[in-house]
Amino acid sequence: MKPVNLKKLAEELNLSVATVSRALNDRYDISQLTKDRVRELATRLHYEPNPYASSLRRQKSKTIGVVIPEIANHFFSLAINGIEEVARDNNYHVLIYLTHEDYQRELSSMRLLAGGRVDGVLLSVASSSQDFAHLDMLRERGIPMVFFDRVYEDMATARVTTDDYDSSYRATRHLLEEGCRTIAYLTISHHLSIGKRRLQGYIDALRDSGLAYDESLVLPGQLDKTHDIAIIKELLESRPAIDGIFASVESLAMSSYEACRLLGRTIPQDIKILGFSNLEIASLLSPPLTTITQPAYAIGKEAAKILFQAVIKNKPISSNQSLEIKSELIVRGSTRLQA
Amino acid sequence: MKPVNLKKLAEELNLSVATVSRALNDRYDISQLTKDRVRELATRLHYEPNPYASSLRRQKSKTIGVVIPEIANHFFSLAINGIEEVARDNNYHVLIYLTHEDYQRELSSMRLLAGGRVDGVLLSVASSSQDFAHLDMLRERGIPMVFFDRVYEDMATARVTTDDYDSSYRATRHLLEEGCRTIAYLTISHHLSIGKRRLQGYIDALRDSGLAYDESLVLPGQLDKTHDIAIIKELLESRPAIDGIFASVESLAMSSYEACRLLGRTIPQDIKILGFSNLEIASLLSPPLTTITQPAYAIGKEAAKILFQAVIKNKPISSNQSLEIKSELIVRGSTRLQA
DNA sequence: TTGTACGCGTTATCAC
DNA sequence: GTGATAACGCGTACAA
Numbered sequence: 001m002k003p004v005n006l007k008k009l010a011e012e013l014n015l016s017v018a019t020v021s022r023a024l025n026d027r028y029d030i031s032q033l034t035k036d037r038v039r040e041l042a043t044r045l046h047y048e049p050n051p052y053a054s055s056l057r058r059q060k061s062k063t064i065g066v067v068i069p070e071i072a073n074h075f076f077s078l079a080i081n082g083i084e085e086v087a088r089d090n091n092y093h094v095l096i097y098l099t100h101e102d103y104q105r106e107l108s109s110m111r112l113l114a115g116g117r118v119d120g121v122l123l124s125v126a127s128s129s130q131d132f133a134h135l136d137m138l139r140e141r142g143i144p145m146v147f148f149d150r151v152y153e154d155m156a157t158a159r160v161t162t163d164d165y166d167s168s169y170r171a172t173r174h175l176l177e178e179g180c181r182t183i184a185y186l187t188i189s190h191h192l193s194i195g196k197r198r199l200q201g202y203i204d205a206l207r208d209s210g211l212a213y214d215e216s217l218v219l220p221g222q223l224d225k226t227h228d229i230a231i232i233k234e235l236l237e238s239r240p241a242i243d244g245i246f247a248s249v250e251s252l253a254m255s256s257y258e259a260c261r262l263l264g265r266t267i268p269q270d271i272k273i274l275g276f277s278n279l280e281i282a283s284l285l286s287p288p289l290t291t292i293t294q295p296a297y298a299i300g301k302e303a304a305k306i307l308f309q310a311v312i313k314n315k316p317i318s319s320n321q322s323l324e325i326k327s328e329l330i331v332r333g334s335t336r337l338q339a
Numbered sequence: 340m341k342p343v344n345l346k347k348l349a350e351e352l353n354l355s356v357a358t359v360s361r362a363l364n365d366r367y368d369i370s371q372l373t374k375d376r377v378r379e380l381a382t383r384l385h386y387e388p389n390p391y392a393s394s395l396r397r398q399k400s401k402t403i404g405v406v407i408p409e410i411a412n413h414f415f416s417l418a419i420n421g422i423e424e425v426a427r428d429n430n431y432h433v434l435i436y437l438t439h440e441d442y443q444r445e446l447s448s449m450r451l452l453a454g455g456r457v458d459g460v461l462l463s464v465a466s467s468s469q470d471f472a473h474l475d476m477l478r479e480r481g482i483p484m485v486f487f488d489r490v491y492e493d494m495a496t497a498r499v500t501t502d503d504y505d506s507s508y509r510a511t512r513h514l515l516e517e518g519c520r521t522i523a524y525l526t527i528s529h530h531l532s533i534g535k536r537r538l539q540g541y542i543d544a545l546r547d548s549g550l551a552y553d554e555s556l557v558l559p560g561q562l563d564k565t566h567d568i569a570i571i572k573e574l575l576e577s578r579p580a581i582d583g584i585f586a587s588v589e590s591l592a593m594s595s596y597e598a599c600r601l602l603g604r605t606i607p608q609d610i611k612i613l614g615f616s617n618l619e620i621a622s623l624l625s626p627p628l629t630t631i632t633q634p635a636y637a638i639g640k641e642a643a644k645i646l647f648q649a650v651i652k653n654k655p656i657s658s659n660q661s662l663e664i665k666s667e668l669i670v671r672g673s674t675r676l677q678a
Numbered sequence: 679t680t681g682t683a684c685g686c687g688t689t690a691t692c693a694c
Numbered sequence: 695g696t697g698a699t700a701a702c703g704c705g706t707a708c709a710a
Contacts, residue, residue: 048454115387286625
């Protein structure tokens with residue numbers, strides 16, 4: 001019940017606490033015999049060093065913090081998979097904070113993290129975040145941070161993203177090539193750089209095909225699924241010419257499917273749908289969903305690797321360590337008849 | 340860059356460290372004036388207490404550990420959502436450890452947690468875990484633990500589960516009522532109690548319908564999707580009489596869809612499929628998947644609540660705080676023609 | 679109402 | 695090779 005500590009081991013072995021500590025840390029100046037004796041007793045008594053005492057002393061928490069908008073989302077859970085993998089390889093622990101796309105929660109998470117609980121932070125910003133002063137807290141404390149997927153442009157640190165603009169451009173081109181002429185664009189945030197880039201890819205693809213950008217075709221989704229379905233339905237009814245939907249996030253693609261079903265629109269005959277998504281089972285949907293699939297696991301892993309370079313070697317992170325990993329457009333039945 | 344600590348605040352205000360500490364902790368014996376002065380400076384300098392020093396002193400980490408098999412899975416990510424919610428309400432932090440269904444990783448995670456890094460643990464055991472001696476480490480250290488979903492029967496602590504036996508029984512009945520006579524059962528582990536209960540529900544439902552239990556219809560899935568599809572395909576080919584598949588975990592239902600597609604079997608005409616699953620988009624699959632949907636979010640939330648009762652009030656957890664939350668059988672197109 | 683002094687468990691420094 | 699001791703930053707008993 002009462003934890004074994006160095007003092008206990010030392011008493012038991014008639015050694016000093018210092019010696020026991022050094023033996024366990026495998027220091028060169030301790031005799032092999034002593035090391036063996038100490039280790040034997042330590043394992044026998046299930047000794048585990050107190051991580052907080054150790055952190056206090058070493059000024060290292062052996063912990064990183066991951067702040068993400070949500071977790072019930074394939075992109076983020078795959079990213080965490082990658083992050084946890086790298087953390088474990090480095091003998092680090094992972095704290096998770098969910099913002100639910102809420103700026104206030106992101107802020108309070110940052111405040112907590114800035115308190116020295118972690119040696120580094122991985123962040124994917126909330127869609128409602130407009131102000132980024134809260135990120136300065138980390139900088140002031142010298143805690144390195146790496147963005148992944150959703151970044152804040154003005155911050156001088158590394159980011160691991162995907163080719164949002166290009167894939168959005170390609171996706172829009174694909175819809176155009178499949179015959180769409182009036183493409184609705186569903187988004188979640190205009191503030192996020194990721195939102196801007198994806199939107200720009202859409203706009204440029206339209207323009208390059210000689211089509212005008214019609215702002216009224218851009219629909220800002222919310223967080224509530226029921227509400228999303230309702231407004232998509234409304235848009236489709238008020239604009240019957242719409243023959244394509246480009247969902248910039250997974251949940252909006254799903255809501256579009258529901259909306260079409262409610263309206264009796266057939267995919268892809270009446271309307272084609274395409275979306276950013278990491279759903280493994282996109283191919284099992286009815287019809288199979290054409291997706292832009294992001295390398296979520298790799299993004300998490302690479303972001304973590306960059307962070308650990310800074311954490312372990314105590315080097316600051318530079319923006320030019322940033323990485324862009326390409327997404328893949330996978331054409332399926334929702335945009336093409338015989339896919 | 341250098342963190343502000345109590346000493347700094349104290350010097351700045353010409354107060355003792357103790358007074359500053361008490362002011363920040365809002366102790367009754369400090370004058371309002373002093374409290375105000377201290378707080379003002381603290382916020383101005385962005386003071387954040389060092390969590391490790393505090394933990395060391397208070398013998399409380401304000402952190403819980405969550406150990407789960409995987410995260411890229413709707414059940415677990417929803418559960419974490421619930422857990423994080425409760426943790427945040429209690430001003431606690433959440434450490435995540437993924438076992439990838441591997442006993443060794445579960446063991447090492449437990450060892451880390453037993454070191455005093457957390458005040459409590461939520462665990463959903465890995466399918467490969469047969470030995471549970473590693474859980475004693477927590478008990479020895481007096482760290483409370485609550486199981487959720489996947490439990491180890493012999494451990495005297497609370498568990499939050501769903502009605503695995505009943506829902507499995509009902510699901511099997513449903514398949515039988517829809518005309519199935521040869522139902523394959525796909526499982527991941529025979530060791531897990533959850534696996535046993537679900538299997539038993541299946542067996543009993545068969546028996547109550549006068550059908551014999553045929554062990555060769557029980558297929559143990561692996562972790563690798565490609566492999567799963569292959570063995571399901573093999574089973575279906577070697578046993579052409581199979582007209583129903585009951586997948587005891589989500590991934591196996593998906594693999595079954597793939598296998599059927601590869602074999603050209605039509606769902607639900609040739610074969611009916613049903614599975615435990617928390618996929619929100621089960622209804623958008625082709626055909627929509629009949630599911631037993633577990634209350635994942637609620638399970639996570641309730642498990643965390645029980646844990647916090649112990650953590651906050653320092654009371655041991657008793658087995659009879661255990662909770663069973665019912666799952667729901669949602670009939671869709673994969674088991675019935677006009678659903 | 680505030681200050682002094684100690685200890686939480688570990689590690690680093692210095693002495694022997 | 696090993697031991698004594700201080701220090702990490704905070705919280706609390708006791709003193710004033």
